[in-house]
Amino acid sequence: MPSRIAVVGAGISGLATAWNLQQILPPDSDITVFERSSHVGGTAWTEHSEGYLLERGPNGFLDNRESTLRLCDSIGLTDRLVRANPSSNTRFIFLGDHLRALPASLMSFLTSDLLSWKGKLRVAWERFIRPKLDGGDESIYDFGCRRIGKEATEALLDAFVTGILAGESRQLSLPASFPRMREMEMKYGGLFRAMNQLAKERKANAKKLDQNQEPAPIGSPRGHLTTIAGGMGVLLTTLASRLNRPPILNTAVDRIERASHQRWHVHHDQRVTEVDAVILSSPGQTQAQLLRPIDPELSREIEGIAYAPATVVVLGFPVAKFTKVPQGFGYLAPARLGRPVLGVIFSSSIFPHQSPEGYVQFRAILGGSKRPDVVDWSDDQIVAAVRDDLRITLRIEAEPSFRWIHRWPRAIPQYHLGHLDRLQRIEERRRQHPGLFLGGNLYRGVALNDCIVDAEKTAASVRDFIAH
């Protein structure tokens, strides 16, 4: 009997899982993706308006993970990858008065006005701090204070946390949210030691490549922000179009239950589909809801994973309003400022093709865990907050000629302290339900790259289950 599999949710996690399954299962396997909304993509979706390309969620991914590049290649998108403009490298930090460029070296950091002298020396002292090797959980804030000091943590590390996760560094678990940082400490003894060692390895690799006269590998470490021509939505629609059976849209799965003979019943549209395995790749709320009647404890654990809200705002201005168009990647603001704007990306500098000729685009993210109220503000209030920020940071007084807003009441899952223990408990409960698999950005990584790696692993587990 050919195997039948149901995937719930057509975001990147669900679609990449279905695509991987299609590659590794026998060709007669029947893989059905159910999607509640009218299009695939979930968080990763692109809109177009008045010549602007508008990303509701991710504006790209870092090209340093093989899985993502392999996925793009396997669906024929390699030629459509667009790297960020190299002139957009400079990143800024907003500490409440003006923008400060993030230094490229330790020496330029020491001569910058980012921190007090004491704060800078404390950062430089990082290489002498002994690693914490007990393997226990630790908040990002505590990790930062321990390694680089309180001042740098509150000004710099906190801004990155806000920018990437829209969360609070005191609540978020370092090993769950930034496992690479924990690894740098465990493996190399500290962050600076790790960066030095990795830079040496990169140099040696580059030399080797030079000798062989090969181009630099696309997936070389560090990574460049990369999008797809036409926007991130193209990745998702192309992925969906390569599936043998197109995702079933406008179809929410409203119940799953064990059927006889080790199979599952998936309820949707007052119909039932019988499958051998079901993979939940929807957000936490719906996973918890679907699992409640089957395993209330598992449902409670999943429900316990918090989400931070976020609001995405794009403002467009005619180039003529600027004597000099701001160049660089954009800026982040630490949560301690309590400002509604978490950061602003200079979209026209990064991806010039995403704005109409003669116009400049800025993309701001507002809200997060510290300012959950912002998502309920009116459009005018939201735009006023962004304009207020741009007035201080970039001296932009002009009225925007274009504005666009997308609200995410539950934008980004937060891996709070205890997340890894929670994952263990979730996995133990999941194993009690053969044929049930859990995926999505709420477990093992929020970035698209992480979701794609996780989808590969989930597909491999499903294959092993089917094979037994």
Ligand SMILES: Cc1cc2nc3c(=O)[nH]c(=O)nc-3n(C[C@H](O)[C@H](O)[C@H](O)COP(=O)(O)OP(=O)(O)OC[C@H]3O[C@@H](n4cnc5c(N)ncnc54)[C@H](O)[C@@H]3O)c2cc1C
């Ligand atoms: C504002 C913002 C900016 C971001 N920027 C970046 C970035 O620059 N780079 C990066 O790497 N990552 C970024 N991310 C994170 C990344 O986009 C997400 O983590 C990722 O897209 C989540 O994918 P997913 O498939 O796990 O979940 P989702 O995208 O949430 O997909 C889940 C899908 O399940 C569907 N669904 C829900 N319930 C049901 C049901 N009952 N039946 C059927 N279908 C159902 C939903 O409609 C949805 O389509 C950003 C996220 C946000 C919110």
